[in-house]
Amino acid sequence: MNISAASGAAGLPVKTVRYYADIGLVSASSRTASGYRLYDDGAVRKLVFIRRAREFGFSIDECRELLSLYEDQHRSSADVKRIASKRLGEIAKKQRELQSLHDELAHLVDACRGDDRPDCPIIDGLDHRHADM
């Protein structure tokens, strides 16, 4: 399986697959005589694993950690749960922040007439007069 087949199977751009090989995350299983990367099923599985983990918001370093757990037959699920729970907490925090941002901005947008007059509650809301809100 050459790199484009592997990237297609994994749902990742070719560039990204090459990048993951460069940083030692998922290497090609072998090379052709002319230097083309070859990926076997195991390597593709790892690529999919990484893609999914990235979609969950795990950083590359966290992916590295998860991958080593994934590859380790003796890993405890406690290790995995610890990492995943940490991520879950971060996601929840991000959600709360986004919510307050959303509410604040929505309030300003609602208050804005959106006509051609220069008076604008959004600009005012961003200005220093309300900087401590």
Place this chain on the structure above:
Amino acid sequence: MNISAASGAAGLPVKTVRYYADIGLVSASSRTASGYRLYDDGAVRKLVFIRRAREFGFSIDECRELLSLYEDQHRSSADVKRIASKRLGEIAKKQRELQSLHDELAHLVDACRGDDRPDCPIIDGLDHRHADM
């Protein structure tokens, strides 16, 4: 007002204030003979404006746009509302994405016993067997 006073007043790191000057976002109002940046109230107000807009998730380029509207006495609030509404839509989209991520990951974490045994639904959930979920 030197740079540290301005950064303190604006609630931004000194490095960031210098960076904003470098990229032509908010310049110092003047310099001392020895080259120290000096900020007047107007410049500080702009820095605060930018900090707030950044907190709302506006990109630097959007901040540039908002700042020009902010500085333009003749800007219509329609322009501002358009930009803010776009941002609001993006925030809502991000919220929905985070929500589904959260739900999915929370489900996996819930299903994980978190003991020393290698069987782990989180790892399985990240693996290719469920890649199409």
Place this chain on the structure above:
DNA sequence: TATTGACTCTCCAGTTACTGGAGACGCTAC
């Protein structure tokens, strides 16, 4: 007056996770 310590300057490198492009080589089909 000399010196200490904090502050500032510019410039360069590093961060994250890629993405784009150049220039060269390989592969396949007609």
Place this chain on the structure above:
DNA sequence: GTAGCGTCTCCAGTAACTGGAGAGTCAATA
């Protein structure tokens, strides 16, 4: 054999800073 892909490596750029080096500046103290 040549056209048109695919692939290789390497370099640069992205966003929005952050950290650090090395040098100059300023205010207060000994």
